[in-house]
Each structure stands twice: as C-alpha cells, then as structure tokens.
Amino acid sequence: MNKRKLVFANKLHRQIFILVSVAALLPAVIASIGLYYLIFGITANEVAIPESIAYNIIPAAKKAAVVILLVTPLAIGVILFFAWKISHAIIGPFDRIVRELDERIEGKIIGHILIRKSDKFWPLVEKINKLIDKIERF
C-alpha cells in the first residue's frame, strides 16, 4: 500500500477531502483578509493624518500580520485534519457498503448488509436490504 493510499482510501476520498478543505479554507481566508483590511482601513480612515497611520496603525497592522502568519499554518492544519476526518467518516462506510455489495454480487455472502443505525448511510443501507429481501424472494 503506497503512502497516498494510506492517507486517502481512494479517488473519491481525496475529492471529498479537497471539497471540504476548500469549502472551509476559502471563506476563512477571504474573511481574514477582509477583516484585516476592514479593521485597519477603517482605523486609518478615522486617523486620517498619515504620520499617525505610519506611527500607530502600520506597526499594529504589521504585528497583526505576524500573528496571522504564525497562526495560519496551525489553522490550516486544523482545517485539513477535520476535512480528512469528515471525508473519512463519509468514505469509510461508503467503501464498506460497496465491498459488502460486491461480496453479495459474487455470491460469497447472502443476507442483509450490517451497518450501525447511527451511520450516515443507514437510510441507504435500509433500502438496499429491502431490495435484497425482494431479490431473494424471487
């Protein structure tokens, strides 16, 4: 099993991970940059005199930028970790359902697919099990 396989179970896993990451990162980046310029821009607007902006606002903005730069890798790490967890929570049961279906198609196993009721795919599995029952009756 290669390293990529260790991180992502398959292509779909990777795609969901990218989708969740972008959905979380993009608004966070836009909001951060927007807020940064909004706060310091409004303050600079109020101060008006450039010496004051140079003396007070720009040093404060630089300090804030340093903090943002230090915190950003951590924030990105946390977002990516949760994106992986979410994508894994989706793709794990999905893979198991596909595997179980394969085994039933190949005739290795018969009967219901077993899945926890708390699983997000429970409604789907419930329908598949009903379908299996119908097929078995025929």
Add this chain to the structure above:
Amino acid sequence: MFILPIGILPKIFDFKQKDALSEWEEKIFKGRVLYEVRPEKTKGYLFAQSKEACSGIFYKIKFDPKKYPLISWKWRIKEFPKKGKAAEGGWLEKDDYPARVYVIFPALIFTNIRSIEYVWDETLPKDTIMTSPYYSNIKLIVAESGRKNSQDWFFVERNILDDYAKAFGGVPAWVGAVAIMTDADNSLSSAEAEYTDLKVGYKNE
C-alpha cells in the same frame, strides 16, 4: 479606505466664525497644540501655538484633484521652533515646522495612503521636496522659506496635481482630507503660526 461624501467645492475656511473648527477633527501625537479661531471684524484666522507639542487638525473632504487641482491659503509665522542642537541631529529631530498644510490622498489599501505636506521652513529653498522621516509616502514641499515679517500674511497657491507628480509621480485618484499642523516637539521648543483663507478644491477659470 475613505468613504466620504463629495463636498461642495470650493471649500473656503476663512475662520471668521468662532465655531469654524466644529467640523474639524484633532489628532494628538505628542502633547496638544493650541488651535484657536480668532474672528475679527473684517478677517478671521486660526491661531496655532505649540509648546514642545505636536498635534494636528484635519478636515475630511473628498474631491477629484484632476478636476479641481488648486489649493491656497495665507499664513504667517509668529515664532519658529528653535531647532538649535536638534538641527545637528538626525532627520527626525529636524522634523519641526511652524506651519504645515496637508493634502491627504487616501487609498483603498490603507498602507498606500499618501500625503503632501506644504511646510514653511527657515532655511531650505522654496519648492524643495523631501521625504518624511516617518513614512516614505509622505512628501514635504517647502511652500515658503525664510524668516519673514510676522505681521504680513503670505499667500500660497499650489497645484496639487503638479506637486503630486513631482513628489510621487503619477496622478492621484482623489483627495480625502486636508490638515493643518504646527509642531515643536522634536526641538523641544515652541512655535506659533496663523492661518487664514484656506481654499480647497478649485481651478483657474
């Protein structure tokens, strides 16, 4: 980011009313400079007195300097800051002027704000352009030079577009504020100046 209503132009500040500074805002850097309107029968003026202090007053007004490139005012100096030993020091120590008139050019990104400060300097020749020791986006232009009779008013009219082109190159998008400052904080001395008939945002007909 300056969001300002476009003012009625030209805007004239003749300081004839006691409350002439009611629409102006103050920015204190180091101690408070006395800015006092002194209305007289025929002529009013703004008296500014700094005692080792540095603060300015500014008025937000938005206009397009390409359409209205001129600014003018009258001023006289009652007392120059005694730069003395400070003059031998660095740039920062010399950054005291008895009178300054600012034209401020805001920008969408606040770090790009620029300004021209028209100063009265004792020694430097008229039209000398300098960069502020505080910020490279601030250019100082000597609008009046030398010690002159403190009883006479000296009229200055500047073309903002021309001065901007000389100081920064290019053309400013708009003017966002004008300001006045008298300071003597770096030289730890005192300065006194008077301003009147500040006219902002007009063109030669």
